[in-house]
Amino acid sequence: VAYLVVFHILxxxxxxxxxxxxxxxxxxxxxxxxxxxxxxLQNKSRDVQRQILAEIARKLPVYTRTGNGxxxxxxxxxxxxxxxxxxxxxxxxCVLKMDHHCPWVNNCIGFSNYKFFLLFLAYSLLxxxxxxxxxxxxxxxxxxxxxxNGRSKFHIxxxxxxxxxxxxxxxxxxxxxxxxxxxxRSTLEAFSAPVFQNGPDKNxxxxxxxxxxxxxFGEEKKLWLLxxxxxxxxxHFFPMRALSEARNPLLTNEEQWEEDGIDExxxxxxxxxxxxxxxxx
Numbered sequence: 001v002a003y004l005v006v007f008h009i010l011x012x013x014x015x016x017x018x019x020x021x022x023x024x025x026x027x028x029x030x031x032x033x034x035x036x037x038x039x040x041l042q043n044k045s046r047d048v049q050r051q052i053l054a055e056i057a058r059k060l061p062v063y064t065r066t067g068n069g070x071x072x073x074x075x076x077x078x079x080x081x082x083x084x085x086x087x088x089x090x091x092x093x094c095v096l097k098m099d100h101h102c103p104w105v106n107n108c109i110g111f112s113n114y115k116f117f118l119l120f121l122a123y124s125l126l127x128x129x130x131x132x133x134x135x136x137x138x139x140x141x142x143x144x145x146x147x148x149n150g151r152s153k154f155h156i157x158x159x160x161x162x163x164x165x166x167x168x169x170x171x172x173x174x175x176x177x178x179x180x181x182x183x184x185r186s187t188l189e190a191f192s193a194p195v196f197q198n199g200p201d202k203n204x205x206x207x208x209x210x211x212x213x214x215x216x217f218g219e220e221k222k223l224w225l226l227x228x229x230x231x232x233x234x235x236h237f238f239p240m241r242a243l244s245e246a247r248n249p250l251l252t253n254e255e256q257w258e259e260d261g262i263d264e265x266x267x268x269x270x271x272x273x274x275x276x277x278x279x280x281x
Contacts, residue, residue: 003134010127013227017120020227021105024113026088026095027235033060033080056080061237064204065195082236084205086188096235099186111235115216116227118181121174128167135160184212196242206241 053071057080064083066072072081077094081087086098088108097111109117138156180190184205193202206212215238217223218230 006130010123010130013123014120014127017116017123017227018105020116021102021109021113021120022107024107024116026091026093026098026108026110027112028077028093029079029082029085029096030236033062033082033236053080063196063240065197067195069195069197083238084186084189084194085235097186097238098188100188111231111233112229115229115231118174118177118216119225119227121170121177125167125170125174128163128170132160132163132167135163181216182209182212184215196240198242201242204240204242205238207239211239 050070053073057071060080060082062072062080062083064072064081072085073079074081074087074094076087076092079094081094082096084097085094087094088098088101090101091108095108095110097114099109099114099117101108102117105117105120107113135156138152139160142153142156180187183203184207185202189202189205193200194204195201196204207215215232218232220230223230
């Protein structure tokens with residue numbers, strides 16, 4: 001009875017996390033970061049475009065830049081990209097805190113479902129381990145000759161082989177994402193460090209192990225292992241290692257998005273001329 005209870009609990013959690021990973025839609029940037037002047041940008045020279053985007057970005061809590069120090073702008077989605085936001089060519093939209101597009105769940109893994117994806121990997125590991133452990137004793141009987149049914153032998157060998165194969169594969173994938181969470185990086189940021197005004201910094205969002213975990217799983221530890229949304233923030237901006245707590249975007253309210261909000265990044269006209277537009281291709 002205990003084996004069946006554990007099996008069904010793991011099975012329910014496995015299906016639940018998979019469902020949440022698949023059907024939780026990626027979150028797109030809000031309208032406040034969209035460049036309403038996009039159509040007018042097309043008729044302007046490049047220098048004028050840079051100045052317009054620089055002026056818009058001055059009123060937004062956007063800290064990351066392109067490789068040449070320019071404003072990150074997506075001409076397909078017509079928006080200035082928030083920090084850690086990237087355009088997914090498969091989903092054909094910009095995704096907040098995009099990690100990668102996963103073909104196994106046929107969905108983009110980002111801010112909205114990254115926690116569910118991690119739990120899906122974790123419960124898949126436990127599910128495979130449980131199956132391998134319960135079948136192993138019958139595998140021993142197979143080698144000792146206690147099993148006489150040929151069909152049973154084939155089923156046991158196949159089930160044990162599949163369970164171990166998936167367990168090993170998922171172990172490496174889950175371990176890699178655990179390392180990413182401990183450093184507060186996405187898969188894209190692990191391959192290409194985010195660029196700030198002072199240059200690339202792979203640890204720009206690293207707040208320490210505990211705070212990094214809270215960024216993904218939230219502060220309520222009782223919700224960490226449940227497929228319930230508990231990630232901090234709204235995906236538009238993130239606290240950074242270089243910023244003081246007083247300027248922590250997650251601790252402020254939406255007043256900074258208003259027209260008369262705080263100027264997070266004052267830039268002179270000379271600095272604006274060095275900005276470039278990031279075009280998605």
